[in-house]
Amino acid sequence: MDxxxxxxxxxxxxxxxxxxxxxxxxxxxxxxxxxxxxxxxIAEALRAGRTVTLVGxxxxxxxxxxxxxxxxxxxxxxxxxxxx
Numbered sequence: 001m002d003x004x005x006x007x008x009x010x011x012x013x014x015x016x017x018x019x020x021x022x023x024x025x026x027x028x029x030x031x032x033x034x035x036x037x038x039x040x041x042i043a044e045a046l047r048a049g050r051t052v053t054l055v056g057x058x059x060x061x062x063x064x065x066x067x068x069x070x071x072x073x074x075x076x077x078x079x080x081x082x083x084x
Contacts, residue, residue: 010025010029011025046062056073057071057072058075
């Protein structure tokens with residue numbers, strides 16, 4: 001899934017609570033994940049040596065100076081069709 005696909009998927013997921021314009025969703029995606037020109041909140045935290053934890057999804061952290069994602073239990077269970 002690329003950035004456009006992510007924005008579309010978020011739009012579909014949030015449509016029940018009122019339509020969010022794609023440009024607003026795009027700004028949030030960029031703020032969290034960053035762009036080529038500007039780092040997002042996750043990248044900035046990693047550079048500062050911090051871990052970003054999204055409960056159930058996982059945590060972004062550094063391993064040997066490289067960014068890594070450790071999936072959370074809920075994400076692993078969903079991926080393996082074990083969510084209950």
